[in-house]
Amino acid sequence: MEPFILFELAGTTYGVRSEFVQQIEMIDDVASVPNAHPAVEGVVLVRGQVIPALNLRTRFGFDKVERNLRSRLVVINNGSRVVGLVVDTAREFIKIAPESIEPPPEALTGLSGKYLEGIASINERMILVLNLDAVLDLDYEVEAALETT
Numbered sequence: 001m002e003p004f005i006l007f008e009l010a011g012t013t014y015g016v017r018s019e020f021v022q023q024i025e026m027i028d029d030v031a032s033v034p035n036a037h038p039a040v041e042g043v044v045l046v047r048g049q050v051i052p053a054l055n056l057r058t059r060f061g062f063d064k065v066e067r068n069l070r071s072r073l074v075v076i077n078n079g080s081r082v083v084g085l086v087v088d089t090a091r092e093f094i095k096i097a098p099e100s101i102e103p104p105p106e107a108l109t110g111l112s113g114k115y116l117e118g119i120a121s122i123n124e125r126m127i128l129v130l131n132l133d134a135v136l137d138l139d140y141e142v143e144a145a146l147e148t149t
Contacts, residue, residue: 001097002017003095004016004018005074005090005093006090006094009088010057010062015127015128015129018093020076021076022077024074024090024091025072025073025084027053028045030043036052038058039054040052040053040054040055044084046075054135055086056086070088070089071089072086076136096122100121100122101120102118102121104117104119116129116130116131
């Protein structure tokens with residue numbers, strides 16, 4: 001069984017392996033950064049460290065909504081960088097058996113499918129497991145756009 005942190009985004013539950021989650025914070029001030037990727041909301045100060053805040057709603061192509069008291073910053077450390085993921089809410093910890101995680105359906109191709117490592121079904125509940133490397137790779141879309149022009 002592997003531990004996961006679960007969060008909600010646009011009514012869907014996502015999971016990220018807890019080994020990559022440094023902390024979960026309420027979102028205070030986000031300072032805008034000029035010429036940033038559209039999904040980068042800006043930078044935030046978290047326990048003395050300035051980190052980029054990546055809005056997952058924007059990243060995944062969902063409508064952006066105003067942050068509220070339930071909004072959270074899930075601080076990810078994948079070894080090469082520390083990034084805060086802005087999500088609708090995050091408050092759950094769960095253990096998932098590796099065999100419960102199925103690969104994403106082949107119908108999910110392109111950008112939407114590459115963000116998913118797999119899909120777990122736990123007690124009639126569907127959890128989309130994130131591929132953090134793909135989510136954090138902001139250069140991919142730029143390269144893909146250049147190839148199609």
